[in-house]
Amino acid sequence: MENSSQESHLRSENSVTYESPYQLYAMALASSSSSSRHHRIALGSFIEDFNNRVDIVSFDPETLTVKTHPSLCFDHPYPPTKLMFQPTSLRKSSDLLASSGDFLRLWEVRDSSVEPLTVLNNSKSSEFCAPLTSFDWNEIEPKRLGTSSIDTTCTIWDIERGVVETQLIAHDKEVYDICWGEARVFASVSADGSVRIFDLRDKEHSTIIYESPQPDTPLLRLAWNKQDLRYMATVLMDSNKVVILDIRSPTMPVAELERHRAGVNAIAWAPQSSRHICSVGDDSQALIWELPPVAGPNGIDPMSMYSAASEINQLQWSAAQPEWIAIAFSNKMQLLKV
Amino acid sequence: MATTGLQNQERVPENLKKQLALAVRSIQWSYAIFWSISAGQPGVLEWGDGYYNGDIKTRKTIQAGEFNSDQLGLQRSEQLRELYESLSAGESNPQASRRPSAALSPEDLTDTEWYYLVCMSFLFNIGEGLPGRALANGQPIWLCNAHYADSKVFGRSLLAKSASIQTVVCFPFLQGVVELGATDLVLEDLSFIQQVKSSFLEIPYPIISKKSSTGAGNVRNDKDLACSALDQKMLDTTMIPVVGCEVLEMTSPNDSSYGIEPNQPAEDSFMANGVASQVQNWQFIDDEFSNCIHHSMNSSDCISQTFVDPGKVVCAPKDDNKPIGSCLQEVLECNDMKLTSLDLRGNDLHYQSVLSALLKTSHQLILGPHFRNCNQESSFISWKKGGLRNCKKQRDETPQKLLKKILFEVPRMDKNRVLESSEDNGIKDDVCRPEADEFAANLHVLSERRRREKLNERFITLKSLVPSISKFDKVSILDDTIIYLQELERKVEELESRPELPELVGRTKRKPKDTIERTSDNYGNNKISNGKKPPNKRKACDIDEMEPEIEYVVPKDGSTDNITVSTNDKNVLIEIRCPWREGILIEIMDAVSNLHLDSHSVQSSTTEEILSATIKSKYKGLTVASAGKIRQSLHRVVWKC
Numbered sequence: 001m002e003n004s005s006q007e008s009h010l011r012s013e014n015s016v017t018y019e020s021p022y023q024l025y026a027m028a029l030a031s032s033s034s035s036s037r038h039h040r041i042a043l044g045s046f047i048e049d050f051n052n053r054v055d056i057v058s059f060d061p062e063t064l065t066v067k068t069h070p071s072l073c074f075d076h077p078y079p080p081t082k083l084m085f086q087p088t089s090l091r092k093s094s095d096l097l098a099s100s101g102d103f104l105r106l107w108e109v110r111d112s113s114v115e116p117l118t119v120l121n122n123s124k125s126s127e128f129c130a131p132l133t134s135f136d137w138n139e140i141e142p143k144r145l146g147t148s149s150i151d152t153t154c155t156i157w158d159i160e161r162g163v164v165e166t167q168l169i170a171h172d173k174e175v176y177d178i179c180w181g182e183a184r185v186f187a188s189v190s191a192d193g194s195v196r197i198f199d200l201r202d203k204e205h206s207t208i209i210y211e212s213p214q215p216d217t218p219l220l221r222l223a224w225n226k227q228d229l230r231y232m233a234t235v236l237m238d239s240n241k242v243v244i245l246d247i248r249s250p251t252m253p254v255a256e257l258e259r260h261r262a263g264v265n266a267i268a269w270a271p272q273s274s275r276h277i278c279s280v281g282d283d284s285q286a287l288i289w290e291l292p293p294v295a296g297p298n299g300i301d302p303m304s305m306y307s308a309a310s311e312i313n314q315l316q317w318s319a320a321q322p323e324w325i326a327i328a329f330s331n332k333m334q335l336l337k338v
Numbered sequence: 339m340a341t342t343g344l345q346n347q348e349r350v351p352e353n354l355k356k357q358l359a360l361a362v363r364s365i366q367w368s369y370a371i372f373w374s375i376s377a378g379q380p381g382v383l384e385w386g387d388g389y390y391n392g393d394i395k396t397r398k399t400i401q402a403g404e405f406n407s408d409q410l411g412l413q414r415s416e417q418l419r420e421l422y423e424s425l426s427a428g429e430s431n432p433q434a435s436r437r438p439s440a441a442l443s444p445e446d447l448t449d450t451e452w453y454y455l456v457c458m459s460f461l462f463n464i465g466e467g468l469p470g471r472a473l474a475n476g477q478p479i480w481l482c483n484a485h486y487a488d489s490k491v492f493g494r495s496l497l498a499k500s501a502s503i504q505t506v507v508c509f510p511f512l513q514g515v516v517e518l519g520a521t522d523l524v525l526e527d528l529s530f531i532q533q534v535k536s537s538f539l540e541i542p543y544p545i546i547s548k549k550s551s552t553g554a555g556n557v558r559n560d561k562d563l564a565c566s567a568l569d570q571k572m573l574d575t576t577m578i579p580v581v582g583c584e585v586l587e588m589t590s591p592n593d594s595s596y597g598i599e600p601n602q603p604a605e606d607s608f609m610a611n612g613v614a615s616q617v618q619n620w621q622f623i624d625d626e627f628s629n630c631i632h633h634s635m636n637s638s639d640c641i642s643q644t645f646v647d648p649g650k651v652v653c654a655p656k657d658d659n660k661p662i663g664s665c666l667q668e669v670l671e672c673n674d675m676k677l678t679s680l681d682l683r684g685n686d687l688h689y690q691s692v693l694s695a696l697l698k699t700s701h702q703l704i705l706g707p708h709f710r711n712c713n714q715e716s717s718f719i720s721w722k723k724g725g726l727r728n729c730k731k732q733r734d735e736t737p738q739k740l741l742k743k744i745l746f747e748v749p750r751m752d753k754n755r756v757l758e759s760s761e762d763n764g765i766k767d768d769v770c771r772p773e774a775d776e777f778a779a780n781l782h783v784l785s786e787r788r789r790r791e792k793l794n795e796r797f798i799t800l801k802s803l804v805p806s807i808s809k810f811d812k813v814s815i816l817d818d819t820i821i822y823l824q825e826l827e828r829k830v831e832e833l834e835s836r837p838e839l840p841e842l843v844g845r846t847k848r849k850p851k852d853t854i855e856r857t858s859d860n861y862g863n864n865k866i867s868n869g870k871k872p873p874n875k876r877k878a879c880d881i882d883e884m885e886p887e888i889e890y891v892v893p894k895d896g897s898t899d900n901i902t903v904s905t906n907d908k909n910v911l912i913e914i915r916c917p918w919r920e921g922i923l924i925e926i927m928d929a930v931s932n933l934h935l936d937s938h939s940v941q942s943s944t945t946e947e948i949l950s951a952t953i954k955s956k957y958k959g960l961t962v963a964s965a966g967k968i969r970q971s972l973h974r975v976v977w978k979c
Contacts, residue, residue, distance in 0.1 A: 015717040025744055046740060048747070078751065081744050101748065131749030150749040176745050220741055230459075238737050248456060249493040259721070263737030282737050288718055293379045294463050304718035313740040325717075336717035 014337040018057060018066040022047055024328040026054075028083035029318035030095050030109075038067070039321055040109065042097055043333055044080035052079045054099065056109055059335060061324065066335075074114045078102045081132060085109075087139040098159075100132035104147050106159060122147070122155040122164050133176050139226070140183040148175035154188055156200065168203060170196060173216075179224040179232070189219035189234055195245065209250040210243070212236055223267045227274035231291075235264045235279075242267055242279045244291065257289055259302050265312060271319035276303075278325055280312035286327055286336065306336055358389040358516070359411060361538035365530075367520040368392035368503065369454050373462065373469040374514035383462040383469050386514055390415045392450040392521065418451060422458045450521065453501030457494065468492055468508045469515040478509035480526040484519070507531065511539060833946070901972050903965040908957045910935055910968065916976040918949040926951065929975045933968055934958045 026044030038058035045052045056072035059065075078101035086096035095109040096117075106117040123129040130151035138144035143160040154175055156165040171190035178188045184200040193212035199205075212219055218237040225231040231254070234243050242257040242264055262282035270276035270288075280286045287302035306327075314328035325336045358370035374386030391411060447455065462470035468491075472479045484492055484506040485499035492498070492506065498519075505524040508517045509531050516539065524530075736742065797815055801807050807818040902913040914926060923942055930937055935955040942951035957963075963971075 014715045023740075025740055046744070048743070048751075050751075079744070079748050081748055131751075133745050133749060174745075174749075220738065220745060237742070248459070248497070249489060250496055251489045252493055263741075265738055265741045282739075286718070287721065293461060294382050301723070302721040304716070305721045306718045311739070337715050338718065 016059065016064050016066055016335045018043075018333045018335075020045065020055065020331045020333065022053065023331050024333055025313055026080040026083040026099070027314045027316050027326060027328050027333060028085050028097065029316050029320060029326060030085040031087050031318065031320045040085070040095060041066075041326065041333065042083045042085065042109075043328070044076065044083050044099065046079045048079070050077040052076045054080060054083065054097075054107075054114075056097075056114065057333075059324075061321065066333075069112075071112045072109060072114055074107070074116075076101070076105075078131075082134045084135065084137050086142055087137050088142045098135065098137065098145060100135045100147060102131055103129060104132060104135060104145070104155075104157065118159070118162055120157055120159070120162060122149075122153075122157075122167055133174065134178055136178050136180050136186070138180045138183060138186075140180075144180075144183070146178045146180065146186050148178040148188055150174040152190070154178055154186070154198070156186075166200060166203060168198060168206075170198065170206065173218075176218065176220050177222040179222045181224050181229050187222060187224060187232060189222040191216070191218040193217050193219055195219060195222065195232070195234055197247065207250070209247050210234065210245050210253065211251065221265075221267055223269055223277070225269045225274055225277075226271070227269065231269075231274070233267045233269065233277055233279075235267060238263060240264060240281065240283075242277070242289075244277075255291060255300055257287075257300055257302070259287060259299075260285065262311075266315035268315050268317040268325075270322070271317055272322045278315060278317055280308075280315045280327055282311045284308045284310055284312060284329070286312055286315065286325065288325075288338070308332075308334065355387045355389055355412065355415065357539050358387065359391070359408065359415075361534050362389050362391045362518060363408075363411065364538065365518070365534060366391070367505075367518050367524075368450055369519050371454075371457060371517040371519075372511070372514055373473075373508075373517060374512075375464075376461070379461070381464055383464065383467075383473065383515060385458045385460070388415060388419075388454065388457070390418055390451060390454050392454070393448045394451070395446055395448045418447075418455055419458070421447075422455050450501040450503065453494070453497050453503060453519075456497055460494070468506060469517055472508035473510050473515045476510050478507065478528065478531045480528070480531075481506045481508075482523060482525065509535070511535065829946070901969050901976065903969045903972075905965050910953075910955045910957065910965075912951075912953040912955065912968065912972065914949070914951045914953070914972060914976065916949055918944045918947050922949060922976070923951065925975050926953075926972060929971050930955060930968075933963045933971055935963075935968070 020043060022045035024043050025046035026042075028042040030040035030042075038060050041057050041059055043055045043057060045054070052075070054074055054076045056069055058067050058069065060067070076099060080099040080101050082100045084098050086098070093110065097107045097109050097114075099105050099107065104120040104122075106120070108115045108117050121129045130149045130153070132147045132149050135145060135147040138146070143158055144165065145157045145159050147155045147157070148170070149155065152169055152171050152173060152175060153167050154170040155167045157163070158165045170188050171192045171194065173191035175188050175190045178186055180186045181197070185197060186200075187195055187197045187209075189195050193214075193216045194208045195210040196206040196208050210219075217239075219234050220237055221235040223233045225233070230246050230248060232245050232247065234245065235241075236243065240258060240260040240262055242260075243253045244255040244257065246252075246254040257277075257279065260279065260281040260283050264279050264281040267277060267279045270278070275291045276288060277291065278286060278288050284307055286306040286308065288304045289300060290303045292300060308327060308329045309332070310329045312327050312329045314326075316326040318324075318326075323338050325338055327334050327336065354372055358372060362368075362370035369388060369390050369392055371388040372386040373383040376382045376384040389411065394414060460467075462468075464470050465474035468479055468481060481487060481492055482505055484503055485495060487495040487498075489495050498504075498506070502521045503519045504522060505520045506517065507519075508515050510516075516534075518534070797812055800819060801815050804815070804819050804822045806822055807815055809815075809818075900913070900915040902911075904911045912930065916922070927937065927940070930953060934957060936958045937953050937955040939954040940951065941953075942949060944950075
């Protein structure tokens with residue numbers, strides 16, 4: 001590979017640390033390793049100004065190294081609120097990366113360059129769309145992608161044709177996260193404190209399956225258990241809890257994981273097990289939980305833990321590398337062996 | 339699933355399905371479920387067995403032969419179970435391919451069957467959920483209006499609603515719980531539960547009745563009887579009524595002394611009923627008779643099992659000792675009923691379809707074994723209470739700081755490109771925003787942003803100055819401003835050409851009023867016309883506010899100055915129109931304040947050298963100036979020069 005590369009110097013037996021010049025937030029692990037055995041990781045900076053960047057680095061699990069590729073870095077003025085590689089890559093030679101912020105943007109990550117493909121704007125009347133808080137790529141239907149916005153809507157895109165499939169007013173307030181369950185079913189969380197399920201076949205209705213206990217406590221993050229779609233997890237604002245929901249029993253969480261000692265920032269279900277979930281928080285800890293069939297009276301204890309140097313802001317647990325969990329804290333990205 | 343099926347056979351008496359069938363068919367309810375304690379997870383109730391007796395959509399059979407309704411019913415329940423197992427195993431599972439050709443598919447099911455099917459996936463902690471609580475309390479729970487029950491009381495209420503299940507009853511039975519459900523509203527009737535139990539589920543077994551009669555003084559035997567009576571097998575049809583009665587007679591004297599009474603001395607009418615319905619089902623029992631002998635062998639296993647934990651066995655029958663009256667004290671969930679907080683009405687069908695779509699693709703729990711034995715390589719260590727180290731950092735910082743910035747602040751970063759983001763319901767327009775490509779030039783972007791900020795600010799100011807602006811985009815603001823300015827110019831000309839005062843007043847009276855109404859949205863109640871008699875022009879709400887005894891002081895002359903003072907209790911409303919001069923408003927306010935009035939709302943505008951002001955105030959002290967006096971003082975101020 002002609003890219004100049006720089007090896008990360010911080011590594012131990014079972015974790016690899018990559019240090020970025022910027023504070024990091026958005027992070028994505030490529031679902032495939034198209035060019036080599038290296039796994040691509042996209043890292044979005046968080047700078048409170050319009051000079052943000054996205055860096056693509058690659059991780060080699062054999063040598064436990066992270067390499068940078070200066071040619072695979074690009075400007076992304078708005079801090080990316082989320083980055084995600086296309087779950088099932090249809091392309092042989094390149095990866096498709098999406099980013100959200102002021103718009104939904106698609107990038108083609110080639111071997112030695114990143115090309116902007118499209119800027120998707122869901123507003124028909126204006127050349128701007130309401131800022132996007134998050135998005136999710138449909139795994140079953142990789143041309144379908146849903147975005148969530150502060151204008152209370154969710155927009156479903158057909159990215160192949162670059163058209164809006166549908167736009168739904170999903171909530172009463174800002175929508176903060178969106179997650180696909182299956183090809184046509186997605187769920188979203190909002191500042192209005194509810195988790196709602198939508199079915200594209202019946203756009204008239206949505207089903208509220210959870211509402212935060214104190215009315216209008218915003219729900220910030222949502223993760224749908226891809227191994228067992230009955231379960232999803234959500235995070236409340238200013239809360240150390242991970243709330244586990246069973247869509248069959250709306251409004252009553254099946255479990256609340258409360259062992260973080262400060263606010264929870266991100267959650268991710270295990271890609272290969274339906275009973276495991278990882279969460280990270282302001283207490284600098286990454287906790288892996290095994291959900292028991294039945295919660296005991298004293299709540300659920302995590303199975304294992306990892307302590308980072310500071311508040312962990314981001315977490316990715318990818319199906320492409322189920323044995324690695326990627327976390328981001330301050331300006332560091334760390335890959336942890338599960 | 340296959341393994342649990344095997345386990346179930348040990349924990350769930352084999353004949354139970356038939357007993358459930360018998361029971362639910364004779365009472366004509368929709369379904370019966372037996373929740374049994376899970377072998378894999380002690381302390382948890384799981385699906386043991388069930389019988390579906392509700393509406394059926396599509397029937398699928400392989401055999402063309404004639405079935406009686408009993409066989410059809412049992413077959414249906416079996417098919418539903420098979421469907422559930424194939425669904426929960428996932429479509430990709432090879433198991434699915436070996437499903438019999440007559441197997442049901444999700445489309446063949448009615449809403450009620452869906453409910454029944456989804457119930458199979460539920461687990462209940464003992465003490466939680468309807469079945470769990472019934473078992474923990476050892477008492478039946480009767481839930482009316484199950485479809486409206488709070489999901490905390492009845493977690494399946496939403497499902498029940500889609501299936502129109504209205505009544506759900508749970509009662510402890512054997513080591514588990516029997517749940518019955520009906521689509522009708524059936525009012526609580528505990529004798530009904532008794533009847534179901536004694537007539538269908540606890541039909542005594544002849545061998546055991548012999549035992550008890552021979553070993554009447556033997557404690558051990560009595561216990562045997564007690565427990566085995568809980569686990570009855572079907573009998574020869576001809577024997578049922580007779581044996582049933584015999585056993586009741588024989589056991590009751592013995593058992594009462596030991597406090598273990600599975601078959602309570604039931605009231606006569608009770609038995610009569612039970613027998614009657616049994617008679618209806620003789621045919622059915624007869625069919626199954628051949629099985630009974632075989633099953634009876636297994637039943638002894640069950641008996642010995644029940645001995646292991648006598649406490650639990652006892653708890654079920656114990657309640658039967660209670661007079662029915664005391665049972666009424668049990669949780670009457672119907673009273674507890676309230677609509678779920680969420681308005682899900684009308685969404686149930688949708689929910690159900692979503693659910694079915696999901697269940698179709700959901701996989702069973704797969705546990706990666708390597709998680710358990712974290713290999714040494716793992717970055718993670720076993721969790722300990724207290725953790726590795728305590729959080730050293732003092733958390734005065736906002737929790738979830740970065741996450742909040744991403745969600746709350748980043749979307750607002752470019753807020754200024756939108757003229758009025760929240761007020762005008764997302765009508766956004768911006769002609770100045772640079773192209774996305776230009777964005778990269780940060781300096782330019784920043785200065786551009788600043789410029790836009792200023793522009794927007796000015797536009798807002800302009801908008802507030804021009805009363806006739808109806809739209810909020812910049813072009814409309816400019817258009818309306820042009821029209822407004824032209825109008826003003828025309829008026830100035832008009833005024834200059836006609837210097838007569840009274841006419842001027844007549845015309846200008848209206849204009850400022852319009853101005854106020856347009857620009858004073860925040861003062862909804864102040865929309866009071868200037869210079870006109872207030873009662874005529876006031877809106878209904880204003881009249882309400884001012885209430886009965888309003889003292890109006892209206893000038894009689896039609897001169898330019900108009901001072902209206904109306905008082906109501908301690909509230910004083912002053913409306914002034916007068917020629918404008920520098921500092922006049924301050925003078926007016928001083929005067930008002932000197933009158934011991936506390937002004938809480940002042941609204942003023944100046945148009946064409948005429949000041950219009952509306953002052954809402956309250957009397958501060960005890961000295962109350964009359965409306966006339968207020969007017970006089972103000973008059974003095976206004977005409978001072």
